[in-house]
Amino acid sequence: MLYKRNRSGLPQMRQLILSGVPVNGKIFFAAMCSVLAALFFWGARVQAAYRVQPVDETLVVVIDPGHGGENEGTAEGRLTLEDAALEKEMTLVTAKAMYDELCLYDNVEVYLTRTEDVDLSLKERAEFAASVGADFLFSIHYNASPSHDLFGSEVWISAETPFNAYGYQFGCIQLDTMHSMGLFLRGVKTRVNDSGKDYYGIIREASALNIPAVIIEHCHVDEERDIPFCSTSKSWADLGRADALSVAKYFGLSSSALGVDYSGFSETLPEVKEHARVQQTLKDETPPDVCSVEFLDADYQTGELSVTVTAADYDSPLLYYDYSIDGGETYSVLYPWPGSNALEGTYTDTFALSLTIPSGVMPSVVVRAYNLFDVPAKSNCLMSLQEFWYGEEAEEQGAESFAEPEKEQTDSPGTKTFLPASADALEQESPQSFLSFLMLCLLFVVLLFAMILTCQAVSLSLRRRKRGRQRRKEEGDSRNHRK
Ligand SMILES: [Zn+2]
Known part of the structure; x- marks a missing residue:
């Protein structure tokens, strides 16, 4: 399914709904949320x-x-x-x-x-x-x-x-x-x-x-x-x-x-009950439960930046989203959330959003998801570590702009960064960090075992020494007795 909309004064945007997205915690959580929400609405609609x-x-x-x-x-x-x-x-x-x-x-x-x-x-x-x-x-x-x-x-x-x-x-x-x-x-x-x-x-x-x-x-x-x-x-x-x-x-x-x-x-x-209020008609006071944006791909020759947007709301379907490329200072117009159906209570929980970043801009992407009652949730901020330079402006700037920056940025909470040259590596960011986590766990377990073994060895040698001393004492006593 291809969706395209072009509004004046805004970057051209193209999105396509992904069929196979990487399964990480957030996406799984979002999927569960949307399944729950869909079931919740479906209950009232299906019969x-x-x-x-x-x-x-x-x-x-x-x-x-x-x-x-x-x-x-x-x-x-x-x-x-x-x-x-x-x-x-x-x-x-x-x-x-x-x-x-x-x-x-x-x-x-x-x-x-x-x-x-x-x-x-x-x-x-x-x-x-x-x-x-x-x-x-x-x-x-x-x-x-x-x-x-x-x-x-x-x-x-x-x-x-x-x-x-x-x-x-x-x-x-x-x-x-x-x-x-x-x-x-x-x-x-x-x-x-x-x-x-x-x-x-x-x-x-x-x-x-x-x-x-x-x-x-x-x-x-x-x-x-x-x-x-x-x-x-x-x-x-x-x-x-x-x-x-x-x-x-x-x-x-x-x-x-x-x-x-x-x-x-x-x-x-x-199906409704005459003397009970229909739950999904009642105001949802809380914002969507999940809203995140992750790096997918970047083309520095064309300025095209693709991100994965994931969001979910337990209580009501998602209606709209908008996005910012300046860290949340200004936002695009609202777009219909992919697959949004306020009547069925359904929506797509994850989709790829493609943004055209103007040349000379170092984007910081933030996405907001809006629920049935127009209550928004804001995503993390996804920061580029390099400006997008292309077209005539890039030629004017010369090749030095393309020099790779040092990849030494510490992420602040709610902020993620990405680098152009290592885009492929960063795409694997989630599995890699998961692997590091596993390695850390393994190291911890090994250390724990080592500690337990050392303790046991120490206590064993202490007991042996004690028994040795006792034996020697007993032998001394019996010798004295015989004398
Ligand atoms: Zn009116």
Whole structure:
């Protein structure tokens, strides 16, 4: 599997997932962690189950276009999107398309909390849903992150039972739909405030009125990998129709107008317990458990440096990584973690990362791994002991720059170094250090044996001497006696 991405102003990067990586402790530990995490998620995903939410024959769905009026939502899309759109405008287009599509299904009543550019409080939206007897409230949103680096689709659900289970079953279908459109997945998650209640007001207000609610954050309007999914009013409507499809599948709806029947679909949902919270939707407070970077290869003629990245998280899958070549002072944009699937809880635990180091740079590589809740773990710092010189700059500098440096650097904790000339030797660094460790152990055992043998020999000779003295004494005594 080859993965390639080139962002302006950053070194070109190429990575390929390795099938045969050296088995050392860290990798083994990472593999175990990811197996545990995968099993943990798999447990919930693998078993197909019925929708746990009971509903009457006629379904009532309320769609809430997020924001409105003076509450504009994110304005980050103004830089790039059609009509310099605000979030409140995008959500209205999406919600209306979702409404139109859902109205085509049989036995369903659909309502919108707003059809105009008006501001409603979250409480008013929830109260409206209650007033029409809503079975479910879907709040429609678009995302933006403070550092404009996150991308992908996510669903926020209630932490309260049984809405947590309902939200999780719906959220999985919704993310499946988003994934099939090509969006990166950020998971089905909960967020609670200091008093343990749902953090997001619309979910909290709806739960208080006994209505399950979710927030659909379709994608990020401020990240270039998500922009193609939300750049035009057509794409906002497409996402609305996709949302309607998820709702139809979740409730097992059928439509004679559309000629579709999803009545069996809600029997294939992930297994959940109605009155227990789904563990993987709860916030993972800890960073990934393992994150390390090791030297793999360096080509000083082209500036290509390859490193092996290994990471794992016990509690949630890994979503992104970024890297630094200046020891952690500045970082690249975020990249999707290879094999990341927030829905299945799976990811690749080890992969090779190839970086193009600009000429004249002595790189110190640091990689950060981010989990489902965007909590990062930082790797060790992998330092080069020589600058990369190539191309025109290398010719200007002359051959002396290529002189080998003395390999006498003492590694500080969390820092590893590598040298160009002995790259092959250093690639074997781990087995070699393991061998040294074994030799040391052997030496210790030999010394211990030698000590034991010496002690025994000394004590034996002492005992012999003592017995000799005793014998001589006894002989002397008997002689004196005979006299
Ligand atoms: Zn919003």
